[in-house]
Amino acid sequence: MLVLAVRSLPVRRLPFHREVSAMLIAQVIVNWLLLGSLYAAVALGFSLVWGIMNIVNLAHGAFILVGAYTAYWAFTQLHIDPFLGLPLTMLLLFCLGWVVQYVAINRVIRAPFLVTFLLTFGLDLLIADVVQLLFTSDRRSINTAYSGFGLTLGTLHIPFDRLLAALIAVLLTAALSLFLQRTRTGNAILATGMDRDAARLMGIRIDRIYALTFGLGAALAGAAGAMLVELYPFDPSQGGVFTLRAFVIVVLGGLGTPWGALAGGLVFGLAETVVPLLPGIGPGYDDAIAFALMVLVLIFRPRGILGKAFYA
């Protein structure tokens, strides 16, 4: 319904449309690309874990939270820049993910969906509460020396931190894709995702592959968290929001390739940046629009924009 309204309204309101200058359109597009890429980082680890392990990890947002607070803690206590500290945050989250997988997830890996839902939901509550215990529920934000600075081209403004975050997000997507496609271990991960018994027959230790996959998923969530806390104020209640967004993004973009997360992130970003500016829509509908898009994608292209038929 909403999307239909989007299509019909600009025609009726043509006079308004003319007022929108070229620069404003360019700014909206820049904002969209920056946000969409960042969303790719939010969904990347979620997509990997879902695609390979067939687990919808409801604790994904909790990992983002831990990443955000790790970066916050490192910045305020150790004065490590969140971007420079990214490898450290990712390493810590990788270890956390590895342990969680080995201790908890491995026990339910072949269990029905509901069991993994319950387990990861429980983990989400547990981790988020520990974070709240350690950092209280106050909103936190990071202000670096370069916060607020950016590239300016005429009236076009590109903030440094957002640009950097978007670039890192695209870089992580490309790195994950290359790792999966070009390395022996990456191929073993893909093979395990496609056919676990055949992978075992190749001599692939699938318990290790799952631990590695889950660790990578957590590390990528941590990276997203560290970048988010630099851009937005953060509090421990936000984990669930990002789990939900990651879910929508992955459904939009499709499983089976990291680039699906980027495609989904860009589509999701569209709903938040471009659509609210269309005459007659206004802000506040972003979630409704994103979910409407998700429903459309599920109807017309159930495997997602870039999704592969993964379990052939």
Next chain:
Amino acid sequence: MNPTEPRSGPGALSEQRGFVSTQPATVSNSSQERQQALLQVDHLESGYDETRVLWDVSLEVRRGELVALIGANGAGKSTLLATLSGLLPAWTGYIRFAGHDITHRRAEEIVRLGLSHVPQGRRLFSALTVEENLLLGAYTRRAGSQQAIKQELEEVYALLPKLRERRRQLAGSLSGGEQQMCAIGRGLMSHPELLLIDELSLGLAPQVVDDLLNALDVIHREKGLSLLLVEQDVQIALERADRAYVLENGHIVLEGTGHELLQNERVRTAYLGA
């Protein structure tokens, strides 16, 4: 193992035993034979969850042998292979391979000992290329053995030239015959001593089956690779096999050389439609 213990159960053909013996050799021979046996299976029972599929299965594959396993749908052939390669746990019994007790080993370990399983339905990694599939077959090789892996790859390509043409193609896009080639090539990449092949010819054109069998002949004869072949085309299997076993309802009911079984009245009526 008690050599006088009768094999019994539904479908057992005791009257046939005088002609094609299912009894183990006498005690004096058996110790010699056991030294030669690459794969030794004693009184194996296995199945899925609560359902027992294999009952007291004993068989062996000696070094350099091509052994065929025949039987109707649902007889337990694939279950047997899956239990041997460690995909399914053995319930009771004993499996010995190349001097190792592998009864309770996991699939990931068993392939490292030199037992490679080409599963029914090929089970290729369909979204990966042919070459990536083959290289995953060599996953057990140490990281330092790039040269050996490359050489193995060249040998597989020499044996199955179609795969070289298709190396950059996704495995899922291959024809059935090419997929079977890829699966066999992948199974060879771990440099096995024993290759288990489940339903080589199922759904393939006769010409393709001939090509595959000829390729297997080459590695069987020239490299001395031992083979345990599950095959629904009984004629093809028995013509080529050194020895063969007939599995019925989870029991081994007959064993003998390929030619003995081809002559066997029971096999001829039940499996060859004669």
